Structure formats: C-alpha cells, structure tokens
Amino acid sequence: MASTRVALLGATGETGTSILNELLKDDKFSIVALIRPSSLQKPSVQAFRQKGIEIRGLDLEAPLQTLVAALKDIDILISAIGPMALLTQIPLATAAKEAGVKRFVPCAFITIAPPDGIMLLRDEKEKVYNHIKKIYLPFTVIDVGWWYQGAFPKLPSGKIDYMTGAGSMNLLCLDGNTPSALTDLRDIGKYVARIIVDDRTVNKYVFTYNEVWTPNQIYDKFEDMSGERPLRKYLSEKEIQDDIISVKQALDANPSDTGSMIMRFIREYQFSWGIRGDNTPEYAKFLGYISSKELYPDLEFRDFGTYLKEVLDGKATPVYASSKDSLTDLVAG
Numbered sequence: 001m002a003s004t005r006v007a008l009l010g011a012t013g014e015t016g017t018s019i020l021n022e023l024l025k026d027d028k029f030s031i032v033a034l035i036r037p038s039s040l041q042k043p044s045v046q047a048f049r050q051k052g053i054e055i056r057g058l059d060l061e062a063p064l065q066t067l068v069a070a071l072k073d074i075d076i077l078i079s080a081i082g083p084m085a086l087l088t089q090i091p092l093a094t095a096a097k098e099a100g101v102k103r104f105v106p107c108a109f110i111t112i113a114p115p116d117g118i119m120l121l122r123d124e125k126e127k128v129y130n131h132i133k134k135i136y137l138p139f140t141v142i143d144v145g146w147w148y149q150g151a152f153p154k155l156p157s158g159k160i161d162y163m164t165g166a167g168s169m170n171l172l173c174l175d176g177n178t179p180s181a182l183t184d185l186r187d188i189g190k191y192v193a194r195i196i197v198d199d200r201t202v203n204k205y206v207f208t209y210n211e212v213w214t215p216n217q218i219y220d221k222f223e224d225m226s227g228e229r230p231l232r233k234y235l236s237e238k239e240i241q242d243d244i245i246s247v248k249q250a251l252d253a254n255p256s257d258t259g260s261m262i263m264r265f266i267r268e269y270q271f272s273w274g275i276r277g278d279n280t281p282e283y284a285k286f287l288g289y290i291s292s293k294e295l296y297p298d299l300e301f302r303d304f305g306t307y308l309k310e311v312l313d314g315k316a317t318p319v320y321a322s323s324k325d326s327l328t329d330l331v332a333g
C-alpha cells in the first residue's frame with residue numbers, strides 16, 4: 001500500500017513530539033520533518049535521522065518556489081510551530097496550495113475560545129485559518145483543551161517541583177469552579193493520527209479532549225492523593241484584566257519582550273477558560289467543532305487521575321525542559 005507522505009513542522013517541540021511519536025507507530029505514514037536551518041544540528045534532529053526520518057531544512061522566509069519545492073511530494077502538512085512564529089505559516093500555506101498538498105493542519109492545538117479579541121494567540125492562528133480559506137486549501141483545525149502537564153498545583157513539600165518549577169503560585173480563577181477540558185500532551189498525536197486520514201474532518205474544526213475538570217476538583221483530588229494541602233490563590237476577573245492591561249503596555253513599549261508576551265498568552269488563557277468558561281465541549285459544539293468523543297469513541301486516552309499519580313511518583317516528564325523556569329512556572333500559574 002502506498003504510504004501517506006506527511007510533512008511535520010515543529011517536530012522538535014512539545015506538540016510536535018507527541019504527533020511524531022504517534023505517526024511513527026503507523027506504517028501507513030512516511031514522515032518528513034521540516035526543520036529550520038539553524039536547528040539542523042540539534043541533538044533531537046540528529047536523533048530523527050537515526051530513526052530514519054527524512055529531514056528537510058527549510059527557512060520559512062525563503063522565496064515561495066523554495067517552499068513549494070520542499071512540499072511537492074507531500075500529501076498532508078501538519079504544523080506544530082511555536083506561538084511566536086505562527087504567521088510564518090501564511091507563505092507556507094500558499095506554497096502548500098501550489099504544491100498540491102491535499103490537507104493542511106495548521107498550528108491550532110489550544111483551548112476552545114472564540115476568535116477576535118479574547119486571546120491574541122487564537123487571533124494569530126485565525127489569521128492563518130483565514131488565509132487558508134481564501135486560497136481554498138483543504139484544512140483541519142485541531143484544538144485540544146489544556147494540557148494535563150500544566151493543570152496541577154505545586155505542593156508545599158517541593159516534591160513535584162521537578163514538574164511545576166519552584167516559582168509556581170497555584171492560581172485558580174474566580175471561585176475555582178469553572179469546568180475546563182484537559183488532554184494529556186502525549187495523547188495529542190493519537191488524535192492527530194486518526195483525524196488526518198478521516199474524510200469527515202476535511203475543512204472542519206475538531207475538538208479533541210480527554211476529560212473535563214474544574215480547578216477545585218483537581219486540587220481536591222491532588223490533596224487526597226498526596227496528603228498535602230496545596231496553596232489555593234484565587235484570581236478575580238479584575239486581577240486578570242489588570243495583568244492583561246499591564247502586559248499589553250509592556251508590549252507596546254517593547255514588542256519583542258518575550259516574557260510579557262508569554263504572560264499575555266497565559267493571562268488570556270486564564271480569562272478564557274477560567275473566567276468566561278470557554279474551554280468546554282458544549283461551547284466547542286456551539287462554535288461548530290466536531291468532538292473527538294463522537295468521531296473516535298474507541299480511542300484509548302490516558303486518564304487524569306493516573307497522570308497525577310505519575311507526577312506524584314516522580315515518573316512524569318517535565319515540559320519545556322530547556323526553558324523550564326521561564327515557561328513552566330507561567331503555565332502552571
């Protein structure tokens with residue numbers, strides 16, 4: 001059987017690794033990793049070569065015909081590019097159209113939120129989706145809820161600082177009772193592997209998630225499991241809005257201030273899923289998403305309780321290991 005040629009942008013990142021690991025398990029896919037020239041010598045890219053993954057060096061700012069040439073034999077293009085480079089996908093989509101790529105999965109992979117004014121991160125992604133629609137390129141948008149890996153509190157004993165970072169402040173939004181959909185980062189690839197060969201998902205938005213929890217439920221469960229009482233600091237809507245205003249001011253003064261940009265992403269996430277309550281299956285359905293629960297009722301995902309045990313047992317894998325203090329502390333709030 002002819003294999004499906006999948007090009008993956010962002011394969012060295014957290015989401016990209018999840019997708020790569022799952023696609024590698026399925027013989028029907030042959031994978032090309034699109035790597036920017038400055039990263040070609042990274043140990044992770046060397047490891048891809050050793051696994052027999054085809055590597056193509058690609059500068060996303062290269063002339064259009066260079067991008068087209070890199071995609072000419074590709075059936076499906078998936079992007080898991082980081083949040084700071086989302087708009088580089090616009091010329092990539094143009095090239096994918098010209099190269100005859102059959103489906104583009106642009107980098108979505110966030111929580112459910114409406115476009116236009118709630119989350120800058122969503123709005124940047126939406127610019128890419130709009131471009132894809134304008135050029136009539138088949139696509140699938142896949143959002144995933146909030147990662148398990150950023151959804152639990154730091155413990156007073158410091159026992160799980162290897163996951164949360166020492167500086168986490170255990171912030172809950174409002175009264176901590178807003179439900180929000182969660183997914184194990186490692187399961188994202190499982191969903192993607194199903195979705196990209198499923199005709200029902202062409203030109204659709206798909207919401208994949210494992211379980212729905214409120215922050216208080218998570219803290220209660222973690223208290224029971226650990227025997228410790230994590231600090232609960234409740235953030236009001238005004239505190240979140242004030243933080244968003246001040247990071248916007250910092251970004252007006254210095255648009256390349258990465259720390260403020262990350263803080264803006266985090267506080268807008270919290271506003272969306274913690275205050276507005278956007279990140280739920282019901283709201284996803286209202287916005288027109290198809291649910292992974294309806295599409296793949298047989299798909300086996302990791303449950304959150306088992307994941308929390310892995311964390312407590314010291315067996316979980318930290319995300320963003322190389323930039324842990326600056327990112328994981330913020331993600332964990």
Ligand SMILES: NC(=O)c1ccc[n+]([C@@H]2O[C@H](COP(=O)([O-])OP(=O)(O)OC[C@H]3O[C@@H](n4cnc5c(N)ncnc54)[C@H](OP(=O)(O)O)[C@@H]3O)[C@@H](O)[C@H]2O)c1
Pocket residue numbers: 009010011012013014015016035036038039042060080081082083085088107108109110111121144145146147150
């Ligand atoms: N749902 C959630 O809870 C959640 C949490 C975090 C992130 N996300 C979303 O997931 C998406 C992926 O984020 P992530 O955290 O998984 O990514 P990440 O770990 O930061 O990795 C980013 C990837 O993009 C690549 N990249 C960055 N800039 C590039 C450029 N100019 N040209 C080519 N490649 C470039 C990086 O390659 P190099 O190796 O070359 O640097 C890396 O492979 C984001 O857009 C974000 O919005 C969602």
